[in-house]
Amino acid sequence: MPGVLWFRRDLRLHDHPALHAAIEAGPVAPLFVLDQPLLRGRWSSSNRTAFLLASLRELDAALSERGARLHVRFGRPADVVPRFAAEIGASDVFVSRDYSPYARRRDAAVARALEAAGIRFHARRGTLVHEPEDVRGAAGQPLSVFTPFFRAWSALPLRAVLPAPGRIPCAAAEPGHIPGLSDLGLPPAVDALPPAGEAAARGRLERFLAGPVCAYAATRDRLDLAGTSRISQDLHLGLLSPLEVVTRARAAPCDAGKFIAEVAWREFYHHILWHHPRVLREPFQPAFAAIPWRDAPADFEAWAAGRTGYPIVDAAMRELLATGYMHNRARMIVASFLTKDLLLDWRLGEAHFMRHLVDGDVANNDGGWQWAASVGTDAQPYFRIFNPVAQSKKFDPEGAFIRRWLPELRRVPDRYLHEPWTMPADVQHAAGCIIGRDYPAPIIDHHAARARALAVFEAARRAASSPAGR
Numbered sequence: 001m002p003g004v005l006w007f008r009r010d011l012r013l014h015d016h017p018a019l020h021a022a023i024e025a026g027p028v029a030p031l032f033v034l035d036q037p038l039l040r041g042r043w044s045s046s047n048r049t050a051f052l053l054a055s056l057r058e059l060d061a062a063l064s065e066r067g068a069r070l071h072v073r074f075g076r077p078a079d080v081v082p083r084f085a086a087e088i089g090a091s092d093v094f095v096s097r098d099y100s101p102y103a104r105r106r107d108a109a110v111a112r113a114l115e116a117a118g119i120r121f122h123a124r125r126g127t128l129v130h131e132p133e134d135v136r137g138a139a140g141q142p143l144s145v146f147t148p149f150f151r152a153w154s155a156l157p158l159r160a161v162l163p164a165p166g167r168i169p170c171a172a173a174e175p176g177h178i179p180g181l182s183d184l185g186l187p188p189a190v191d192a193l194p195p196a197g198e199a200a201a202r203g204r205l206e207r208f209l210a211g212p213v214c215a216y217a218a219t220r221d222r223l224d225l226a227g228t229s230r231i232s233q234d235l236h237l238g239l240l241s242p243l244e245v246v247t248r249a250r251a252a253p254c255d256a257g258k259f260i261a262e263v264a265w266r267e268f269y270h271h272i273l274w275h276h277p278r279v280l281r282e283p284f285q286p287a288f289a290a291i292p293w294r295d296a297p298a299d300f301e302a303w304a305a306g307r308t309g310y311p312i313v314d315a316a317m318r319e320l321l322a323t324g325y326m327h328n329r330a331r332m333i334v335a336s337f338l339t340k341d342l343l344l345d346w347r348l349g350e351a352h353f354m355r356h357l358v359d360g361d362v363a364n365n366d367g368g369w370q371w372a373a374s375v376g377t378d379a380q381p382y383f384r385i386f387n388p389v390a391q392s393k394k395f396d397p398e399g400a401f402i403r404r405w406l407p408e409l410r411r412v413p414d415r416y417l418h419e420p421w422t423m424p425a426d427v428q429h430a431a432g433c434i435i436g437r438d439y440p441a442p443i444i445d446h447h448a449a450r451a452r453a454l455a456v457f458e459a460a461r462r463a464a465s466s467p468a469g470r
Helices: 017-025 036-040 046-065 077-088 101-116 146-155 198-209 212-219 232-236 242-250 257-275 297-305 311-323 328-341 346-356 362-372 388-395 400-405 425-431 446-465
Strands: 003-007 028-034 071-074 092-096 120-124
Touching: 003 017, 003 077, 017 028, 017 092, 017 120, 028 046, 028 077, 046 198, 071 077, 077 101, 092 101, 101 120, 146 257, 198 212, 198 232, 198 242, 212 257, 242 257, 257 362, 297 311, 297 328, 297 346, 311 328, 311 346, 311 388, 311 400, 328 346, 328 362, 328 388, 328 446, 346 362
Parallel strands: 003 028, 003 092, 028 071, 092 120
Antiparallel strands: none
């Protein structure tokens, strides 16, 4: 009897355990369900949806080359998947495991509906390198600190990478239609999205492993250099198998350990979300649940628009608006500025990132924001507050990144570029950049803001550790 392969965050043919299991069982009907809660819900994003839709078109083309088609349906998965399975007379539905609270509820509902119809539901590995149940401490406990997690994660054996199938026996059904953003009622995406689909993702990985991976440890934090892999959106949608990425990085002609550790950070936050789903609604550390975040909409809007007066923050935020991308170092800088300098709730930044990031991933985005705000698991200490000027000078030393995204500062001399408010009036006129007119003055004094944040976090820590706060 035929089976259904329900694609979700695994839009590839290489190293796809669920696909191989489905082919072994008989003819396959590949399915993707356009699920409204994901498309129009809390984390709706035109950029991410446009990249998804383009990747689905590429997946359909790759399937067609192997004798199959991608069947696209709209609706609630608990209704759509059993109905589609019944339509083709399927006895089994195969998926790659997914880990968010929503995904777990969705899959449980689908499994129940399939069981009621006499159809089996099979969840396979494939989204992560190692499953949340497999990475444990010495006493069998889940790990919430990265260093012991990475040690345990690294010690586990890797399964063999699976090849892409040469031919896929297909169960016939009406393919359906892959819509555009306007069909879904979503506004346009940015023009600068990366090429979509598995082939493009594999090309990015090939180029990175061919050379840049060997300099990754030294260049990964530089905002003015192309020192990162740029595969984060590919891992998010499963255009690349993280297991294949790690396997191939381990075989690189150099020490790729730092890059592999960054892949492990991605896994760490997925494991945290699996074991502690509450983190999507509250801080991992209860001690900081009662921080009195400021209510300052104008400050948030200045941050979101890249108009804070701090060039490194503004350049990063404008790149995000223009491209749907932000470098990881820049994410840490702007997140520290929002939560420590402006003392605004990290959840505001989390939501803003999810609206714009092409690689927006619930687990990683939440984990990163809680880390920067010092409220999460294994987070930076609350007294570590990034100085935006020092970060700018260190990670964009010649100002190439700033000048690219802040054209109003292009003629500002190097000595003033990282803190343009220090320019004398005659230099401002010569540079064609009057502070307060052409570029904003700083919306806050970093040193005063740092002292305020330290006092607020220390007060929260003391209140939580007092007898009354326990």
